[in-house]
Every structure is written in structure tokens, then in C-alpha cells.
Amino acid sequence: MPILPRSFYMRETVLVARDLLGRILVVDSPEGRTAVRLVETEAYLNDDPACHASRGKTKRNATMFERGGCAYVYFTYGMHFALNFVTGSAGIGEAVLIRAGEPVEGIELMRRRRGEVPDHRLCAGPGNLTRAMGLSIADDGESLTGRRIRVLTGLPVPDEMVVATTRIGISQAKERPWRFYVRDSRYVSRR
DNA sequence: TGAGTGATTGACT
DNA sequence: GTCAATCACTCAT
Numbered sequence: 215m216p217i218l219p220r221s222f223y224m225r226e227t228v229l230v231a232r233d234l235l236g237r238i239l240v241v242d243s244p245e246g247r248t249a250v251r252l253v254e255t256e257a258y259l260n261d262d263p264a265c266h267a268s269r270g271k272t273k274r275n276a277t278m279f280e281r282g283g284c285a286y287v288y289f290t291y292g293m294h295f296a297l298n299f300v301t302g303s304a305g306i307g308e309a310v311l312i313r314a315g316e317p318v319e320g321i322e323l324m325r326r327r328r329g330e331v332p333d334h335r336l337c338a339g340p341g342n343l344t345r346a347m348g349l350s351i352a353d354d355g356e357s358l359t360g361r362r363i364r365v366l367t368g369l370p371v372p373d374e375m376v377v378a379t380t381r382i383g384i385s386q387a388k389e390r391p392w393r394f395y396v397r398d399s400r401y402v403s404r405r
Numbered sequence: 406t407g408a409g410t411g412a413t414t415g416a417c418t
Numbered sequence: 419g420t421c422a423a424t425c426a427c428t429c430a431t
Contacts, residue, residue, distance in 0.1 A: 256412070264412070266427095274426060291413050292424025298412085311412055341413050383412055 215366040217359050223282035227301040227308040230282075231257040232394050234299070235376060238366040239315060243348045246323045250315025250337050250347070251368060254395040254402045256381045258298070260307045263386035267307030277355045279307045285363055287344070287354040294341030295350050299358060299365075313382070313393075314338045316401040317346070339403040371396055 218237065223230060232255075240249040258265035266275040266288070277286040278300055286298040286309050298309035315337040317324055324336045324346040337343040344350070356363050374397075381393045382404060395402045 258412070266412080269428080272427070288412085289426070290411065292411095292426085294413050296412060313412085339413070381412070385411085 218365045220283035223301050228257045230301045231255040231310040236368045236371040238368040240364050241347045248320035248347045249318050253399045254314035256311040257392040264384040285356045295344040296340040314403045334400040
């Protein structure tokens with residue numbers, strides 16, 4: 215299956231977030247391979263108060279200002295990592311948060327990393343997904359078209375199967391409908 | 406320098 | 419529904 219090219223990410227961030235549903239994220243690690251079908255994403259834009267980049271560049275968010283097509287991974291709440299796909303041209307500061315995926319490969323490895331949880335919870339939520347796939351701050355800046363991390367074309371999700379709603383866990387710009395998930399999927403973090 | 410918050414999660418009432 | 423875990427960052431001293 216083909217790898218999504220960098221040009222996929224060099225588009226409007228909200229459109230990329232929507233178009234990522236149904237795509238396959240593959241991560242190779244020394245322990246083995248894991249892969250998920252993306253079922254839940256959120257867009258974070260430059261002029262968006264909820265976006266890390268909205269208050270300028272810092273050491274933590276610097277990767278967000280790179281050219282689209284790389285991973286922005288950050289550490290939050292003192293214990294969790296969150297994976298984003300950087301979008302647009304260099305210097306813009308926009309990205310798509312990967313909130314949930316449906317496991318398609320390496321489920322045993324995910325279970326070992328996550329412990330006793332049902333399969334539809336393995337990658338439900340940004341912190342859970344990074345833990346199940348073995349991602350950490352060490353992956354910040356990694357290419358999304360590389361050997362360790364890549365995103366395959368998968369099967370795009372038709373409009374009637376996509377729900378657009380408000381984002382989760384933010385206190386500012388709550389009303390913007392930039393969260394996308396696959397209707398009726400058991401693998402999303404919240405309904 | 407220090408208090409408050411956060412793109413979260415799981416345990417508990 | 420509440421709350422603690424625990425750290426990078428912001429904003430106000």
C-alpha cells in the first residue's frame with residue numbers, strides 16, 4: 215500500500231484532519247511493528263487560542279513550525295505524550311492531533327504496553343495511542359514518510375460516515391468544530 | 406520565584 | 419460526578 219506523500223500534509227489543516235480518517239499509521243520499533251486505522255483527529259490552527267503555537271515558538275513546540283509531513287510529539291500533564299502531524303509550510307505552526315486509532319497490526323505488543331484493557335480501548339485517546347505504539351518525545355520531529363513512522367493511503371472514509379464536532383479537553387475556542395471521527399466506530403475516545 | 410494551567414487518564418464516590 | 423498523578427510553560431509578582 216502506498217505511503218501518503220509530503221504534499222498530503224501541505225494543505226489546509228482542517229482538510230488534512232478530515233482526510234486522515236481511514237488512513238493507516240505504521241510505527242516500527244525494536245520491539246516490533248504496530249499499525250492502526252485512524253478514526254479520530256483534531257485540527258489546531260495558528261490563530262487558534264487552543265493551539266500551542268498561538269503564543270509563539272518555544273523549545274517544546276518548535277517542531278510545529280517545521281514544514282508539514284513530520285511528527286510533533288509533546289509531553290503533557292506530567293505523564294502523557296501526544297502525537298500530532300505537522301501541516302502546511304515551514305513557519306506556520308499548525309498540526310493535527312491524533313486522538314484514536316483502530317488496531318490493525320501488533321495487537322499483542324499493544325496489549326503488553328497497555329496492560330489489561332479491552333481492544334477497543336488500546337488506542338482510544340492521545341495518551342493511550344502513543345503508549346500502545348511506543349511513541350515518546352524521542353519521536354518528535356520524525357518524518358511521516360520515513361522508515362520508523364509512515365502513513366499509508368488506507369481507505370478514505372466517505373462524508374456520510376464522518377462526524378465533525380467540537381474538540382475535547384480545551385478551555386479556549388471550544389466552539390470550533392475541528393474534531394473529526396468515524397461514525398459508529400467503537401475505537402474513538404468519546405462519543 | 407512561585408502559583409496556576411494544561412490538546413489526559415484511571416481510580417474512586 | 420471528583421480527584422490525584424507530575425512537569426513544561428505562562429503570567430504575575
